[in-house]
């Protein structure tokens with residue numbers, strides 16, 4: 001062994017020729033940068049091919065927020081489309097929620113990404129679609145419950161944007177951590193129908209002609225950040241200024257604690273969610289999902305509650321160094337202390353009414369009600385009587401206190 005010739009234990013576990021530079025978050029293998037990048041891309045390719053996500057000749061919209069997940073998704077899809085000749089045309093679809101100091105800045109990133117990846121970009125705004133920006137919604141209703149408005153609006157906006165582009169498939173950047181959080185949240189709520197839907201990689205719902213899929217479903221958030229760093233991708237790191245999702249934040253902390261003592265924990269939770277889903281009986285009406293589908297792409301579902309606004313890489317690098325020292329360390333897992341008001345009684349599986357789909361009398365969007373959720377919310381805003389309840393899956397739920405995260409995944 002010489003100074004330029006590292007010991008075998010320090011070599012990349014894959015190529016076994018160059019020095020390992022990272023401890024891979026998902027497996028704790030020691031890899032060099034090149035092998036990490038290759039493995040990361042290959043796993044996403046495997047997810048795509050195993051689930052036959054794309055058809056040759058199709059056009060697919062990428063829900064592009066300018067954040068790390070959707071930026072990595074766009075970059076990887078471009079790479080894989082070229083490398084494996086998927087024959088797919090990818091288009092960027094961005095929804096401008098109208099959040100000053102957040103979405104206006106991130107949309108500038110998406111505009112640059114469109115040029116960098118040579119993809120068409122379509123931007124659609126809440127103000128144009130609904131007459132209300134999120135800044136205006138929050139000015140009227142306050143921050144509490146605003147994520148539900150945003151989630152309902154975004155889901156519909158992505159559908160409308162895709163329809164405008166003549167596209168029937170939207171991919172989103174939801175990653176394994178997002179899905180694990182949702183599995184845990186749905187388990188804690190005892191919400192089996194949502195538990196069943198949240199792990200599906202492709203969701204097609206009776207309430208929408210647009211299919212959604214999540215090619216990053218098995219990708220760890222930490223690896224997404226590493227990939228973005230190594231590839232020097234141009235992405236936006238600020239968190240939404242209106243996202244106070246305390247319940248999701250608690251689920252995230254729990255999962256991060258588990259990941260610290262067992263790196264496979266995130267994937268284990270996703271796989272367990274899939275196994276549970278297989279055991280849950282189909283809902284009446286075919287289980288096609290509701291207007292407010294449990295995994296719909298969008299909303300501020302994964303915002304807030306502990307994600308770094310910038311400095312993510314510095315944190316990760318520290319974590320990588322600390323990871324070795326932390327091997328075998330037991331961490332106490334803290335469960336949220338209080339039960340949230342309004343969640344009582346949701347621990348047993350819900351019986352859901354059968355839903356008959358029709359069109360919203362106001363905007364024509366598919367819904368099982370007279371008016372779609374977006375129109376019901378807008379009507380309340382227009383009358384200066386913001387709604388406190390909304391019908392989800394045939395059940396009235398409150399918008400304030402206790403329904404956070406319901407709308408988004």
Ligand SMILES: Nc1ncnc2c1ncn2[C@@H]1O[C@H](COP(=O)(O)OP(=O)(O)OP(=O)(O)O)[C@@H](O)[C@H]1O
Nearest residue numbers: 063064065067068069070094095172173298299302
């Ligand atoms: N404004 C938007 N326009 C288009 N797609 C969006 C928008 N917001 C979210 N999405 C889609 O939904 C996914 C999950 O969104 P979420 O709000 O949970 O953000 P995130 O996990 O921080 O993702 P990202 O890092 O891509 O912002 C995003 O990766 C993206 O594909």
